[in-house]
Amino acid sequence: MNFTDFEQFFYREPFVESVTTGGNFQFISDEEIRGAETFIHRNGVNGLDTYLSQRLDVWKQHPLDIAVVGSSGVGKSTFINCLRGLEAEDTGAASVGVVETTNEPTAYEYPDFSNLKIWDLPGVGTPNYPRSSYLEKIQFEKYDFFLILCRTRFTENDLWLASEVKSKNKRFVFIRTNVDSDLFNEYEDHPTTFNEDEVLQHIRNNCLEYIRPVDPTAEVFLISGHLKNRLRFDFGKLTETLMRDYPSLKRESMILSMSVMCKEVLIAKVAALHRRIWIIASASAAVAVVPVPFLSLGFDATLVMSEVEFYKKQLGLDQEALTKLSQVYQIPMQKIEKELNEIFPLQHLNSLRRFVFDFAKKQAVRAAPGEFARYVPYVGTAIVSTLSFGVCYAVLYKILIRMEQASLKIIDIVIDASNQMIQQEQQRQALI
Numbered sequence: 001m002n003f004t005d006f007e008q009f010f011y012r013e014p015f016v017e018s019v020t021t022g023g024n025f026q027f028i029s030d031e032e033i034r035g036a037e038t039f040i041h042r043n044g045v046n047g048l049d050t051y052l053s054q055r056l057d058v059w060k061q062h063p064l065d066i067a068v069v070g071s072s073g074v075g076k077s078t079f080i081n082c083l084r085g086l087e088a089e090d091t092g093a094a095s096v097g098v099v100e101t102t103n104e105p106t107a108y109e110y111p112d113f114s115n116l117k118i119w120d121l122p123g124v125g126t127p128n129y130p131r132s133s134y135l136e137k138i139q140f141e142k143y144d145f146f147l148i149l150c151r152t153r154f155t156e157n158d159l160w161l162a163s164e165v166k167s168k169n170k171r172f173v174f175i176r177t178n179v180d181s182d183l184f185n186e187y188e189d190h191p192t193t194f195n196e197d198e199v200l201q202h203i204r205n206n207c208l209e210y211i212r213p214v215d216p217t218a219e220v221f222l223i224s225g226h227l228k229n230r231l232r233f234d235f236g237k238l239t240e241t242l243m244r245d246y247p248s249l250k251r252e253s254m255i256l257s258m259s260v261m262c263k264e265v266l267i268a269k270v271a272a273l274h275r276r277i278w279i280i281a282s283a284s285a286a287v288a289v290v291p292v293p294f295l296s297l298g299f300d301a302t303l304v305m306s307e308v309e310f311y312k313k314q315l316g317l318d319q320e321a322l323t324k325l326s327q328v329y330q331i332p333m334q335k336i337e338k339e340l341n342e343i344f345p346l347q348h349l350n351s352l353r354r355f356v357f358d359f360a361k362k363q364a365v366r367a368a369p370g371e372f373a374r375y376v377p378y379v380g381t382a383i384v385s386t387l388s389f390g391v392c393y394a395v396l397y398k399i400l401i402r403m404e405q406a407s408l409k410i411i412d413i414v415i416d417a418s419n420q421m422i423q424q425e426q427q428r429q430a431l432i
């Protein structure tokens, strides 16, 4: 598809469903419905735009503190860097190495979202951190979630911590790091009978034998903490677990703070971003129903543009994220550009403002407000029937779904590249 064909196709494309969620979004939470209804009841439409725009940023005020715990050398710092999308040598990365040691609790913020902190904590049972004073010393109460890491087997101290966390009704998971090097060693030892799935199952069973007496339902996630392996093993399932079961705003905060690293995170992000669209469309319409002379299109450009830029960043399609990806997985930028051409050409991604305005103008001609009737009960006909609501909704929805497809494509490219890197590494090792 050439560039003009893409544009024609994009503008005419009907509302397609999200690829990752199959369109199965929970549109509006009860809290949000009540909030908007109460506001309109008390104040009418005036000021609704400000009220709703503020709602968009509420997740940033919900701090989340995740604790990463484990004995020295199990790979805590490496794992934290991987979660934050960083390699050991990147600026702001946690120090990693055979002699670097976590001596006291250290917080690592997410590059763009300071509300989410990952804490690198010393393991239990060292001279400075005996069991008797451990919980107090690490300020146990402040953490929302505990990730307990081991490299070979979970120790008595790890299991003690898990039972303490459980008894205080906090959440935890067990993580077994270094499975990449275990697999490699197994391959070296038994090249003729080697079977990756069997080895992984064996490691899993071995860990569960230790864990289950403490918690019969506990799971263990097998991972490699190295960034290039983050699409392998149980990393996706682990991030899914990390995003589940918080009160709604904390959950939104967790989802929007994570870097998009696998399909599981992408699914959660697209659903969370989709839930914001009606808010922006309503805010934009609330401005439009109050007559503003030069806003003939009735379209709150600033709000819409900042949301579209937010999508780009959230779904890992900004220049910085793509460049990083191209470096880590050794994928030439031209390949990324070529693959994205049919979905969302980089040209458009890099000059979104022009693209969005062009799209909004074309969309305004064919807007069909009836499509949005389901929102009438929440914000009223005065808002939903405006051209602004329809245009805004269509623009945001279509761009979100397109970016979702682009992000999925990138994940596929990365999986291929990562498999190739593994094969090359195995061949290189075989020659040594």
Ligand SMILES: Nc1nc2c(ncn2[C@@H]2O[C@H](COP(=O)(O)OP(=O)(O)OP(=O)(O)O)[C@@H](O)[C@H]2O)c(=O)[nH]1
Pocket (backbone or CB within 6 Å): 070, 071, 072, 073, 074, 075, 076, 077, 078, 079, 095, 096, 097, 098, 099, 100, 101, 102, 177, 178, 179, 180, 181, 223, 224, 225, 226
């Ligand atoms: N192959 C492989 N190596 C790993 C993995 N995780 C960590 N390493 C390596 O193990 C070494 C120790 O990792 P760190 O992340 O520094 O371990 P730590 O738990 O932070 O150690 P302390 O700070 O001393 O408690 C480093 O050389 C890492 O590169 C993994 O999943 N796979």
Ligand SMILES: [Mg+2]
Pocket (backbone or CB within 6 Å): 076, 077, 078, 095, 096, 100, 101, 102, 120
């Ligand atoms: Mg460390």
